Amino acid sequence: MPIVNCSLLLCGKKIIFSLNQMKEFSEEANLLHTPYNKPDAYNALSMPVYHSAAYEFASAEEMEDAFCGRSPEHVYSRITNPTVQYFEDRVKTITGAFSVTALNSGMAAITNTFMNIARTGGNIVTSAHLFGNTYSFLLYTLADFGVEARFCDLTNPDEVRAHIDENTCALFLEIITNPQMEVAGLKQLAGIAHAHAIPLIADTTIVPFTVFKAKEFGVDIELVSSTKYISGGATGLGGLIIDYATFDWGNSSLLPRFSGSFDKAAFTVRLRKEIHRNMGAYMTPQAAYMQTLGLETLTLRFEKQAATCLELAKRLSCVSEISSVNYTGLEENPFYTISKEQFGAYPGAMLTFDLASREACFAFLNNLKLIRRATNLFDNKSLAIHPASTIYGTFTEQQREAMDVKPTTIRLSVGLEPVEDLYNDILQAL
Numbered sequence: 001m002p003i004v005n006c007s008l009l010l011c012g013k014k015i016i017f018s019l020n021q022m023k024e025f026s027e028e029a030n031l032l033h034t035p036y037n038k039p040d041a042y043n044a045l046s047m048p049v050y051h052s053a054a055y056e057f058a059s060a061e062e063m064e065d066a067f068c069g070r071s072p073e074h075v076y077s078r079i080t081n082p083t084v085q086y087f088e089d090r091v092k093t094i095t096g097a098f099s100v101t102a103l104n105s106g107m108a109a110i111t112n113t114f115m116n117i118a119r120t121g122g123n124i125v126t127s128a129h130l131f132g133n134t135y136s137f138l139l140y141t142l143a144d145f146g147v148e149a150r151f152c153d154l155t156n157p158d159e160v161r162a163h164i165d166e167n168t169c170a171l172f173l174e175i176i177t178n179p180q181m182e183v184a185g186l187k188q189l190a191g192i193a194h195a196h197a198i199p200l201i202a203d204t205t206i207v208p209f210t211v212f213k214a215k216e217f218g219v220d221i222e223l224v225s226s227t228k229y230i231s232g233g234a235t236g237l238g239g240l241i242i243d244y245a246t247f248d249w250g251n252s253s254l255l256p257r258f259s260g261s262f263d264k265a266a267f268t269v270r271l272r273k274e275i276h277r278n279m280g281a282y283m284t285p286q287a288a289y290m291q292t293l294g295l296e297t298l299t300l301r302f303e304k305q306a307a308t309c310l311e312l313a314k315r316l317s318c319v320s321e322i323s324s325v326n327y328t329g330l331e332e333n334p335f336y337t338i339s340k341e342q343f344g345a346y347p348g349a350m351l352t353f354d355l356a357s358r359e360a361c362f363a364f365l366n367n368l369k370l371i372r373r374a375t376n377l378f379d380n381k382s383l384a385i386h387p388a389s390t391i392y393g394t395f396t397e398q399q400r401e402a403m404d405v406k407p408t409t410i411r412l413s414v415g416l417e418p419v420e421d422l423y424n425d426i427l428q429a430l
């Protein structure tokens with residue numbers, strides 16, 4: 001089968017080798033010092049931005065080898081690019097994943113993943129508590145290709161089992177849903193998925209992989225909108241597909257043309273050899289450069305932003321104009337225990353709170369002086385939004401109800417400002 005003649009697997013081995021050499025240092029140190037695949041021509045200490053669509057070859061023979069996947073050379077930047085590959089390698093260093101694919105947006109990571117595994121007549125078991133565009137993609141776009149989205153309560157294992165059948169392609173969830181802030185038990189869901197020979201796919205955007213180790217909780221494929229924490233300064237969009245090669249596609253009927261010699265690599269082989277090139281949504285080198293810089297300060301930024309978020313959640317719980325604060329790091333939150341087990345003491349830097357009415361929410365937003373009225377999450381600047389009228393604004397009232405998106409909810413993404421400033425801005429705006 002020529003399709004499994006995969007240079008990617010060779011690249012994977014090379015990187016695992018260099019990782020082993022660096023075992024004596026911490027993950028954070030290794031991240032910063034991830035080696036280049038090849039020495040840079042000018043010994044550049046910072047990975048250059050290779051703004052080139054195509055790459056030249058010394059001979060027709062070398063060209064043939066590269067195009068047929070027998071050598072790992074770059075051929076065209078829709079498929080691979082040195083700057084983007086370096087960003088992918090850094091993510092591989094932190095996650096220990098088998099493969100990382102960087103796309104142009106979080107949605108591109110999500111759509112490429114489902115195009116890779118779903119087929120007509122198949123279904124995806126998930127929850128209605130999803131990011132708006134993911135919900136729309138599953139509900140409308142995939143439906144036109146004959147793929148059914150089955151929404152259920154993922155915190156109820158019996159309900160999950162009842163929704164899975166022989167045509168199920170994956171169990172999919174967001175690790176902390178937004179704005180509902182629901183947390184399902186990942187180990188339990190992984191057990192259910194694997195017992196039915198389907199992969200567990202998780203959108204982990206809300207807690208970065210420096211903190212949340214998806215593989216340890218049975219996640220086979222991790223999807224990230226790197227627009228959020230990783231980019232940091234909100235410098236651009238990006239998405240990541242992180243494959244741990246933990247799912248044995250040979251035991252399932254999901255990727256029949258690709259399992260066989262590479263059972264655990266089948267997802268990556270099809271993604272990189274077919275879907276990703278055909279869909280054409282690879283990350284651009286400029287975005288990869290910016291996000292590589294973002295990765296260098298990710299741990300520092302997250303520690304500060306998440307600690308501020310917890311402190312703010314505690315303080316806002318005592319403010320009389322606020323009827324409830326939703327952050328799973330608060331001890332009184334119904335998901336506190338499972339959240340702590342999976343994400344530690346600081347489950348992200350986003351919280352929601354409820355005011356008396358939609359009008360109160362609009363007045364609050366209009367009174368803010370420091371916190372910006374904007375979508376996006378985990379910018380260095382704090383951002384506030386009214387999800388029901390914006391991200392979920394084009395859904396019907398009934399759909400918003402089904403998704404538990406309430407007209408009284410404000411979402412706050414906590415940035416790097418001192419907690420006192422944020423607290424004061426919220427108080428004066430109320």
Ligand SMILES: *Cc1c(COP(=O)(O)O)cnc(C)c1O
Nearest residue numbers: 105106107131205225227237238
């Ligand atoms: C933002 C977001 C996405 C989509 O990512 P983009 O980079 O905007 O395409 C998907 N899932 C979650 C949880 C998000 O927050």
